Amino acid sequence: MDDLIIAGEKFSSRLIMGTGGAPSLDVLDRALVASGTRLTTVAMRRLDPAARGSVLDVLRRRDIKVLPNTAGCFTAGDAVLTARLAREALGTDWVKLEVIADERTLLPDPIETFDAAERLVADGFTVLPYIGDDPALARRLEQAGCAAVMPLGAPIGSGLGIRNPHSIELIVEAAGVPVILDAGIGTASDAALAMELGCDAVLLATAVTRAQRPDLMAAAMRGAVEAGRLARLAGRIPRRRYAEASSPVGP
Amino acid sequence: MKVTINGSAREVPHGTTVAQAVRILTSATTGVAVAVNDEVVTRGTWETTALSDSDRVEVLTAVQGG
Numbered sequence: 250m251d252d253l254i255i256a257g258e259k260f261s262s263r264l265i266m267g268t269g270g271a272p273s274l275d276v277l278d279r280a281l282v283a284s285g286t287r288l289t290t291v292a293m294r295r296l297d298p299a300a301r302g303s304v305l306d307v308l309r310r311r312d313i314k315v316l317p318n319t320a321g322c323f324t325a326g327d328a329v330l331t332a333r334l335a336r337e338a339l340g341t342d343w344v345k346l347e348v349i350a351d352e353r354t355l356l357p358d359p360i361e362t363f364d365a366a367e368r369l370v371a372d373g374f375t376v377l378p379y380i381g382d383d384p385a386l387a388r389r390l391e392q393a394g395c396a397a398v399m400p401l402g403a404p405i406g407s408g409l410g411i412r413n414p415h416s417i418e419l420i421v422e423a424a425g426v427p428v429i430l431d432a433g434i435g436t437a438s439d440a441a442l443a444m445e446l447g448c449d450a451v452l453l454a455t456a457v458t459r460a461q462r463p464d465l466m467a468a469a470m471r472g473a474v475e476a477g478r479l480a481r482l483a484g485r486i487p488r489r490r491y492a493e494a495s496s497p498v499g500p
Numbered sequence: 501m502k503v504t505i506n507g508s509a510r511e512v513p514h515g516t517t518v519a520q521a522v523r524i525l526t527s528a529t530t531g532v533a534v535a536v537n538d539e540v541v542t543r544g545t546w547e548t549t550a551l552s553d554s555d556r557v558e559v560l561t562a563v564q565g566g
Contacts, residue, residue: 267566277564292565295506295558296532298525304564305531318566326538333540334560338533345566454566 250475251482253450255427256343256375256396258314260287263444264474265316265429267454268304270406271463278307280457284467290316290345290452293335305339316377318345323358325365332369344369345399345452346378355405359386363393370394379431382416384423391426398426399452402443403433406455410439414446421447437466437473444477445485501553512551519546521557533560 253260266286271277281289291304308315317335322328325348332344346365350358357379363386369376370393377397378390387398400420403409410433411417421428427450430443434453443451451474460466503512505521512521518534518541526532534541535558541549551557 268564269566271564274564290566291562293533293560294563294565296525296561300563303531303562305562315562316566317562320565330535330538330540334533334535334558335562336533337540337542338531338560339562347566452566 250478253427255288255377260314260450261285262287262471262474263450263478264440264471265289265450265452266457266467267452268458269320269454270458272458274302274304274307276463277304277458278311280463280467281307281311281313283464283471284457285471286313288314288316290318290454291339292318292320293331293338294321314343315339315341316343316345317341318379319347319365320349322348323350323361324348325361325368328361328365329368329372332365332374333372336374342373343375343396344377346376346395357381357401359383362386363389366390366395367393377429382413382420384416384419387420387428388423391424396426397429397449398424399429399431401432402430402439405432407433408435408456409433410435411442411446414442417443417446417448434470437469440470440473441477441480444474445480447481450474501551503551503553503555503557505557506559516551517547518549518551518557521551522546522559525559528561531561534558535560 253263262285266289319328319331328348348361376395379399382400402411429450430448431452434456440451457466
């Protein structure tokens with residue numbers, strides 16, 4: 250499959266994994282390997298002296314690039330501080346910018362997200378913002394210097410798939426930076442659809458980590474993303490109202 | 501003096517540095533970042549940055565998420 254390129258950096262996989270929700274680091278490790286991912290998110294939290302093992306060890310062992318997120322932040326100020334702490338702790342200026350509006354829906358706050366994006370770009374970060382399926386906001390964030398845009402398919406962890414494929418297509422049509430479908434993926438067909446709609450990559454976590462067999466679902470997602478990408482590149486046939494014979498007509 | 505480290509109030513000697521505060525929680529120095537009163541303290545200055553009374557120290561690391 251052709252490489253995914255974000256901010257000039259190449260990735261041989263178009264499946265970006267999250268690490269949340271896995272019952273253990275061992276289960277996570279096997280799922281990450283099965284997914285073939287080359288880029289994976291982590292969250293920043295207070296250090297727990299009792300914690301054993303680190304998600305960072307797993308990523309380092311598998312040579313997977315770490316993408317810190319700002320999950321749990323409700324304001325631009327919180328997100329900027331979290332990104333700076335992640336840069337300090339992990340030695341990367343990449344950040345998945347995530348500023349949440351409320352606990353119940355976990356939908357992204359567009360105003361705070363845009364504010365934080367401008368400040369982080371000015372501070373030299375490579376910013377990948379998580380946003381609603383809003384073509385206007387996606388365009389504004391690209392103009393503000395973001396390296397990609399990450400519209401949701403449905404609320405985080407909902408597994409509802411892509412609720413508004415038309416908006417995703419509009420974002421893809423206008424974007425000059427990679428579009429990464431983030432959140433809402435429930436099963437393999439959702440990931441394939443994202444790629445068929447023209448997304449450059451898919452980011453998912455829960456669909457794999459909370460599946461009954463995470464490593465098997467990770468393999469399914471890998472196949473789905475590749476199949477969807479190939480179908481997009483191949484160019485699908487138009488939808489027709491009536492049949493069109495595929496065998497020669499007549500005697 | 502009293503400081504808050506990751507949300508817990510702690511009594512520490514005057515002149516306690518950021519590096520000493522971090523060592524209360526962990527011996528790790530990589531994969532860890534510190535903010536004092538919402539400002540990042542870069543690792544190179546942990547040993548030379550002294551805490552003041554009622555400072556809020558946050559020691560963060562990467563965990564599973566996203």
